[in-house]
Amino acid sequence: MRTLLIGGRGQLGTALRARLAGEVIAPDRSQLDLTETAGVAAQLDQLRPDVVINAAAYNLVDRAEDEPELAFLQNALVVRHLARAVDAIGGTLVHVSTDHVFGLDGALRQPLRETDLPGPVSVYGASKLAGEGFVRSLCARHFVLRTCGLYGVAESPGKGNFVATMLRLGRQQGEVRVVDDQHCTPTRADDLARAIVELVSGVDYGLYHVTNAGATTWCGFAREIFRLAALPVKVTPITSAEFAAKARRPAWSVLAGERIATRLSQPLPHWTTALAEYLAARGELNRG
Ligand SMILES: NC(=O)c1ccc[n+]([C@@H]2O[C@H](COP(=O)([O-])OP(=O)(O)OC[C@H]3O[C@@H](n4cnc5c(N)ncnc54)[C@H](OP(=O)(O)O)[C@@H]3O)[C@@H](O)[C@H]2O)c1
Numbered sequence: 001m002r003t004l005l006i007g008g009r010g011q012l013g014t015a016l017r018a019r020l021a022g023e024v025i026a027p028d029r030s031q032l033d034l035t036e037t038a039g040v041a042a043q044l045d046q047l048r049p050d051v052v053i054n055a056a057a058y059n060l061v062d063r064a065e066d067e068p069e070l071a072f073l074q075n076a077l078v079v080r081h082l083a084r085a086v087d088a089i090g091g092t093l094v095h096v097s098t099d100h101v102f103g104l105d106g107a108l109r110q111p112l113r114e115t116d117l118p119g120p121v122s123v124y125g126a127s128k129l130a131g132e133g134f135v136r137s138l139c140a141r142h143f144v145l146r147t148c149g150l151y152g153v154a155e156s157p158g159k160g161n162f163v164a165t166m167l168r169l170g171r172q173q174g175e176v177r178v179v180d181d182q183h184c185t186p187t188r189a190d191d192l193a194r195a196i197v198e199l200v201s202g203v204d205y206g207l208y209h210v211t212n213a214g215a216t217t218w219c220g221f222a223r224e225i226f227r228l229a230a231l232p233v234k235v236t237p238i239t240s241a242e243f244a245a246k247a248r249r250p251a252w253s254v255l256a257g258e259r260i261a262t263r264l265s266q267p268l269p270h271w272t273t274a275l276a277e278y279l280a281a282r283g284e285l286n287r288g
Contacts, residue, residue: 001021001022001023001050001051002022002023002025002047002048002049002050002051003020003022003023003024003025003049003050003051003052003053003200004025004026004027004043004044004047004049004051004052004053005017005020005024005025005026005053005055006027006032006034006052006053006054006055006056006082007054007055007056007057008026008027008028008055009028009029009154009155009156010055010056010154010156010159011150011151011152011153011154011159011161011189012055012096012150012152012189012192012193013026013055013056013154013155014152014153014154014155014156014189015152015153015189015190015192015193016053016055016193016196016197017155018190018193019190019193019194019197020197021197025047025049027043029056034054034056034074034078034079034082035073035074035078037078037081037082037085040078040081040082040085041081041085041088044085044086044088044089044091045085045088045089048089048091049089049091050091050092051091051092051093051094051200052082052086052091052092052093052094053094053196053200054079054082054093054094054095054096055096056074057074057075057096057128058070058071058073058074058075058124058127059124060124061100061122061124061245061247061249062245062246062247063246064122064123064124064127064247065122065123065246065247066246068123068127071123071124071127072123072126072127072130074127075124075127075128075130075131076127076128076130076131076134079095079131079132079134079135080131080134080138082135083095083134083135083137083138083139083142084138084139086139086141087138087139087140087141090141091141092141092142092143092200092205093135093139093141093142093143094142094143094145094196094199094200095131095132095135095142095143095144095145096144096145096146096147096192097128097129097131097132097144097145097146097147098124098125098128098146098147098148099112099146099147099148099149099184099211099250099253099255100120100121100122100124100125100128100249100250100253101118101119101120101125101128101129101132101146102116102118102119102120102125102250102252102253103119103120103121103122103125103248103249103250103251103252103253104118104119104120104121105117105119106251106252108252109252110256111215111254111255111256111257112209112252112253112254112255112256113209113256113258113259114146114206114207114208114209114256114259121248121249121250122247122248122249123247124247125250132144132146132207136207140205141203141205142205142206143196143199143200143205143206143208144206144207144208145192145195145196145199145208145209145210146207146208146209146210146255147187147192147209147210147211147255148184148185148186148187148211148253148254148255149162149184149185149186149187149211149218149221149253150187150189150192151163151164151186151187151188151189151278152188152189152190152278153189153282162186162218162221162222163225163275163278163279166178166221166222166225166226167225167229167231167284170225170226170229170231170233171231173233174232174233174234175233175234175235175236176222176233176234176235176236177236177237177238177242177243178218178219178221178222178235178236178237178238179217179218179219179237179238179239179240179243180217180218180219180220180237180238180239181217181239181240181251182217182218182240182249182250182251182253183215183216183217183251183252183253183254184215184216184217184218184221184253184254185211185212185213185214185215185216185253185254185255185271186212186216186221186271186274186275187210187211187212187268187271187274188212188271188274188275188277188278190278191212191268191269191274192210192211194264194268195208195210195260195263195264195268198263198264198265199260199263202263204263208259208260208263209255209256209257209259209260210255210257210260210268211255211257211268211271212268212269212270212271212273212274213257213267213268213269213270213271214270214271214272215254215271216271217237219235219237219238221271221275222235223235224272224275225275225279228275228276228279228284228285228286229279229284229285229286230286230288
């Protein structure tokens, strides 16, 4: 099987490169830029991959509020071209989306299913929802995976994640203030990568919610990071209003995992287990 991996230097892309078998072509952005749509179509036509995985995205949630054209270009319009081009060669497209397609229904407190009506509250969320819509309507063989709170080790320089940020701030300041009214499921990039690898070995195309198991808030996530690393950091819970980020975030981002569970050889681990393994691999777990 020949796989073309786009965004292979990001958090998810780096985890995928470690897991994908067969022939894997993983150009960096200088070799394949999704915004150069003619070049992308030409490369697909020449390479004829069986599977194309799009792990690239415009991810700057707050900045997107000020540059919606760029967010929609990267997360929606180029994805439309990509979906058409992959369909034209009879390939399978794996596209990654986000919990930020939800948020409009603030009363929701049940894990969100693939059949629940999305309703984004930010430019980023709206652009990602548009992108997944193009994939679902234009490429017959598709897997669209919505995930949440992704963290992993990116080969690309300068790509931090919430875990790294908390460890850095905790060590520097001894105290952090973290939002406690946004519910989420932190998800290790390596677990999402495993789910993708298993999915593409089959033909159960469609939309999937893919996260680690369980749920917490960003504040709960921070507390667990410091507990596992045995760092004496004071964690102060604050509200989203107090944090005052430019973009709104969903208050409830817990995605239901029943559908993906039926497709995997074993369920994805609980988020606390995944976090402990991630910290252990980074030499940050306190085993005392
Ligand atoms: N991070 C999260 O918390 C989170 C949560 C939910 C869903 N997601 C989704 O999960 C997916 C993977 O996210 P991630 O955190 O792994 O992303 P990431 O670490 O930011 O990596 C994105 C990669 O895409 C590349 N890229 C960006 N624009 C490109 C373009 N026009 N052409 C080619 N490559 C381009 C980047 O290249 P450079 O290295 O050159 O910048 C980078 O290697 C995305 O679809 C994202 O929306 C992320």
